[in-house]
Amino acid sequence: MPGRKRGTAGVHDWEKAKAAVLEHRDTLAAFEDHASIYAWAKENGFATKSLFPKLKIELHKQLDVDYEAMREAAYALRREQIAAAAADGPLIEIYTAADGQGSFAVCGPDGAVVAYGSFHSDDRVFIEGDQTSADLSTAEFAVFIAGQAREELDVEAVRLRLHVLNHEVSADDPVLARAAMRARVDLSIEVSHSNAALEWTQEPGYKQWRETNLVTLVVTEEMATGGGQ
Incomplete structure (x- = not known):
């Protein structure tokens, strides 16, 4: 047979x-x-x-x-609800960069580093030597940080304008879509060729996100013009 x-x-x-x-x-x-x-x-x-x-x-x-169709419909509704709640809420701006060999960095709107260091050995997204997975994992971390900022601000939802260096990192990626729902973040992504976070991927040492006043990540529409460049 x-x-x-x-x-x-x-x-x-x-x-x-x-x-x-x-x-x-x-x-x-x-x-x-x-x-x-x-x-x-x-x-x-x-x-x-x-x-x-x-x-x-x-x-x-x-x-x-169709379980998968039911789940996608529920997720789509959830994303719409978060976007509606975030429409008039705070705008957060974050810049990210990563090295496929194992380092990452997250910077705020003024270019100041929020967190940097090496990926944890148990990271579920990062694959050593794979640049896109490094950028995706760092973007997921940035969404998490935005969620922590939302909690500090005590609001229902926030908007996150996330600057990345890799055009393959998309807000529609399942990893980021799920992270955004968990964090109650309405995520948009902009791709650029360089930003302040890139330099921090080459710096020795590390900084934890808890060392940063996350309220400083909030910007106005007028301020969100590329301060992390």
């Missing part, structure tokens, strides 16, 4: 997912959002790397329930 052999565990997981959807079809079909489905999966032992993808496929096959 052509095709690859399937392991016993894999076959068992497929059968388990298929049977679960068949048995609980009324309950699963009644859920109106992806979060409810995931909560059910977690409660019933299906929220694992092996079982959950199979459960999603069986949901689609048997019940025409």
